Amino acid sequence: MKFDLIIHNGTLITVNAGFDIIPNGIVCVRNGTIAEVSERVAGAPLPPAAETIDARGGIVMPGLVNTHTHLPMTLFRGLADDLPLMDWLNGTIFPAEAAHIRPETAFWGAQLACAEMILAGTTTCCDGYFHEDAVARAVQASGMRAVLGQGVIDFPAPGVPDPDKNIEQAERFVETWQGAGPLISAAVFCHSPYTCSGETLKRAKSLARRKNVLFQIHTAETRTERDQSLKAHGASPVRYLDDLGLLDAGTLLVHAVWTDAADVGRIAKTGAAISHNPESNMKLASGIAPVGEYLAAGIRVGLGTDGCASNNNLDLFQEMDTAAKLHKVSTLDPTVMDARTVIRMATAAGADAIGLGEVTGSLEIGKQADVIILDTATPHMTPLYHPASQIVYAAKASDVRTVIVGGRVLMSGGNIATLDLERISTEIDVISHRIKERQP
Amino acid sequence: MKFDLIIHNGTLITVNAGFDIIPNGIVCVRNGTIAEVSERVAGAPLPPAAETIDARGGIVMPGLVNTHTHLPMTLFRGLADDLPLMDWLNGTIFPAEAAHIRPETAFWGAQLACAEMILAGTTTCCDGYFHEDAVARAVQASGMRAVLGQGVIDFPAPGVPDPDKNIEQAERFVETWQGAGPLISAAVFCHSPYTCSGETLKRAKSLARRKNVLFQIHTAETRTERDQSLKAHGASPVRYLDDLGLLDAGTLLVHAVWTDAADVGRIAKTGAAISHNPESNMKLASGIAPVGEYLAAGIRVGLGTDGCASNNNLDLFQEMDTAAKLHKVSTLDPTVMDARTVIRMATAAGADAIGLGEVTGSLEIGKQADVIILDTATPHMTPLYHPASQIVYAAKASDVRTVIVGGRVLMSGGNIATLDLERISTEIDVISHRIKERQP
Numbered sequence: 001m002k003f004d005l006i007i008h009n010g011t012l013i014t015v016n017a018g019f020d021i022i023p024n025g026i027v028c029v030r031n032g033t034i035a036e037v038s039e040r041v042a043g044a045p046l047p048p049a050a051e052t053i054d055a056r057g058g059i060v061m062p063g064l065v066n067t068h069t070h071l072p073m074t075l076f077r078g079l080a081d082d083l084p085l086m087d088w089l090n091g092t093i094f095p096a097e098a099a100h101i102r103p104e105t106a107f108w109g110a111q112l113a114c115a116e117m118i119l120a121g122t123t124t125c126c127d128g129y130f131h132e133d134a135v136a137r138a139v140q141a142s143g144m145r146a147v148l149g150q151g152v153i154d155f156p157a158p159g160v161p162d163p164d165k166n167i168e169q170a171e172r173f174v175e176t177w178q179g180a181g182p183l184i185s186a187a188v189f190c191h192s193p194y195t196c197s198g199e200t201l202k203r204a205k206s207l208a209r210r211k212n213v214l215f216q217i218h219t220a221e222t223r224t225e226r227d228q229s230l231k232a233h234g235a236s237p238v239r240y241l242d243d244l245g246l247l248d249a250g251t252l253l254v255h256a257v258w259t260d261a262a263d264v265g266r267i268a269k270t271g272a273a274i275s276h277n278p279e280s281n282m283k284l285a286s287g288i289a290p291v292g293e294y295l296a297a298g299i300r301v302g303l304g305t306d307g308c309a310s311n312n313n314l315d316l317f318q319e320m321d322t323a324a325k326l327h328k329v330s331t332l333d334p335t336v337m338d339a340r341t342v343i344r345m346a347t348a349a350g351a352d353a354i355g356l357g358e359v360t361g362s363l364e365i366g367k368q369a370d371v372i373i374l375d376t377a378t379p380h381m382t383p384l385y386h387p388a389s390q391i392v393y394a395a396k397a398s399d400v401r402t403v404i405v406g407g408r409v410l411m412s413g414g415n416i417a418t419l420d421l422e423r424i425s426t427e428i429d430v431i432s433h434r435i436k437e438r439q440p
Numbered sequence: 441m442k443f444d445l446i447i448h449n450g451t452l453i454t455v456n457a458g459f460d461i462i463p464n465g466i467v468c469v470r471n472g473t474i475a476e477v478s479e480r481v482a483g484a485p486l487p488p489a490a491e492t493i494d495a496r497g498g499i500v501m502p503g504l505v506n507t508h509t510h511l512p513m514t515l516f517r518g519l520a521d522d523l524p525l526m527d528w529l530n531g532t533i534f535p536a537e538a539a540h541i542r543p544e545t546a547f548w549g550a551q552l553a554c555a556e557m558i559l560a561g562t563t564t565c566c567d568g569y570f571h572e573d574a575v576a577r578a579v580q581a582s583g584m585r586a587v588l589g590q591g592v593i594d595f596p597a598p599g600v601p602d603p604d605k606n607i608e609q610a611e612r613f614v615e616t617w618q619g620a621g622p623l624i625s626a627a628v629f630c631h632s633p634y635t636c637s638g639e640t641l642k643r644a645k646s647l648a649r650r651k652n653v654l655f656q657i658h659t660a661e662t663r664t665e666r667d668q669s670l671k672a673h674g675a676s677p678v679r680y681l682d683d684l685g686l687l688d689a690g691t692l693l694v695h696a697v698w699t700d701a702a703d704v705g706r707i708a709k710t711g712a713a714i715s716h717n718p719e720s721n722m723k724l725a726s727g728i729a730p731v732g733e734y735l736a737a738g739i740r741v742g743l744g745t746d747g748c749a750s751n752n753n754l755d756l757f758q759e760m761d762t763a764a765k766l767h768k769v770s771t772l773d774p775t776v777m778d779a780r781t782v783i784r785m786a787t788a789a790g791a792d793a794i795g796l797g798e799v800t801g802s803l804e805i806g807k808q809a810d811v812i813i814l815d816t817a818t819p820h821m822t823p824l825y826h827p828a829s830q831i832v833y834a835a836k837a838s839d840v841r842t843v844i845v846g847g848r849v850l851m852s853g854g855n856i857a858t859l860d861l862e863r864i865s866t867e868i869d870v871i872s873h874r875i876k877e878r879q880p
Contacts, residue, residue: 077822078829082764082778116819223772282765283833285774312833313820322762324522325722329766332663334725338522379556380753380837382517382865383872389518393723393752397820398838425822432823 003049005029010055015362029369032407063123063370065350067275068304072109076309101158106131108427110138120397123370126354128189130158149189187214226258238263257287268297273353280306302350339392373402443489445469450495455802469809472847503563503810505790507715508744512549517748541598546571548867550578560837563810568629570598589629627654666698678703708737713793720746742790779832813842
């Protein structure tokens, strides 16, 4: 009954249903799975284990779950900021994608993203982009857990010159990656209700249903999108998708900023989930999603960073802090989005929103051992009265000392076991010089 | 003509009037003062210097200026969060201050704050609290630059049991610290228009004028304060202060969230400055200050974190990112508060707002050598197209590798030369245990 790994000498933030916090806890791992979570009996020896990790009095918590990324967009981090949305999209991002996104650039951009996420305590992401095969290879090599969808859009896109083949390529992606091991889950990623026809949307969702995979779609991100939907379809984006039959528990609505009470009711009734990306919505001046109403309606809401062109990082610690504060000020109520709610969104609820609720997101027996350890022996983490509050309002990505996915240590003391940072840096240097040269 | 110190091999973000960015720049320091700022001639040797620091291709910029802190409140970091404002203040913060703030706790809380600020690249702060003598000793020992004011309030306060003596004690503080060397500037800190009588406010400002020091005051922080001011004085908080004759170029209005167009005009006309604390205003659900209007009116605006009970950190990198994003989403305009504007608020404009505009806040000849170096060789700082954008939207406090104040290296590679972190940790441990035990 020897364990493979035991993490001890830390305060466990379980993020189980009762949000139990266990001082001096131990997490025991066997075959990549959490086999025991308990308080250590004072003075008792640790159970036998092949490996032990001393958390040194720090915080032990589930790895963070980023419910919305476009990993290769690390390549465009900071390429253009502080611009009107349409100038940014049409003048910079779309041309840069058309000119520079190929399988090898998508691969290296995604590897860079994985390095950033692992260093910052993210163990799972939910991604959608083009050349997603290359993204999947990059993520698989990193050892992270991910839900990945090949992009579907009714325009020529990187790797999909003929939009008539978009569903076919998305289907091929699912078939390639659906059985590729325990870490990668395939998905379908439709860009949005305004860039895909109703027919495309229905066929894409039908593919997702047939394959029993997650269906992700940007929805109601901007006021312009909402207004155009009302004009074109006589319906809000959410109602339009619902009328097409696209909303169910396997659908993840990304952003959901511009919704009304009827939309909230539809989302709740159908069981669709939401990816909330507050920093992207702030930076692009999209608006503030009514997250309090979503939570009150029982809708599953996870947290996401969005791509690095619109944030400009993949840091969920900062995203938690911002989410908590943004909704307090926008409602003028300091009690909304309390620390536990926000941590849950960045872990268990996020996992649930992307279809991995049984797999990751909490320290509970039977779940995969996706665990991070935070150092608390720093000035900005001192004193430490309430661990949940400290995680949201004081902790930084740089406090993460150890990252474990499925029982495997991916990062320890800033060193990533699975990725060659020097090689990534060299490759990104070449690619980013090319991107810079071709800037208008 | 040998220099004392040369920083080389970095990209200089000067934050001078033209916001010049100098690739492969050098900063030469003599007698604690910046003596040269220029691009290095390719292939030329460095000028002779007693010490050189290699920035290793990173970013070299002015140290950050935190225009509003209550340093000892690190002791209450995370003690109570997510509560209604009055429960938080009256149920936790005020009782904790009354029970626990003494000269020695204020000293250790301030030392902890200095450690956190130095590690995060802040070289100057503007503080107001009680037992400010102890704060001043703590800050002076750290080697940081600071503007410090003893608190004035018309209630019994820590160290000021008799409010009738509040001005007298504030005056004694100014007299003690006004000539205490180049790093410490004395100030007067009036708590607010609603906790001080009109008479106290006028006497405090008169003291500040007589001594030619900064006058700091929390103003128009919450809607309740604004409404009560309208009821009690028939005037907004800003107009009330103006009517009392308190507004001039030596007055720093902290928060200034609830102001109208007439208030903006009064602030602009009198030359008073503003300390903008977006994260505190968000977390306490106070509201969003109309910073765009202040800037448009030519008002000097600096950035501040507020105390650690209401943020919960002293991290100006996060504050810059949040400031930029908050105003974009609140105005639905992604072009407002661009990266350069926000960096200026956290450096040169902040220094100007607290009366140190000639002293610090930019890399310019004649200013004090308050300089920080950021490491850019990390995944989240890669690629690097535009340094200003990267500083605001991607950099983290943990990227700061070197901190220099007045030409003296206070921190290098995470090691603080001036503070004993172990001793601070031990002292804070004892104090915070006492605070926790006496919690309701």
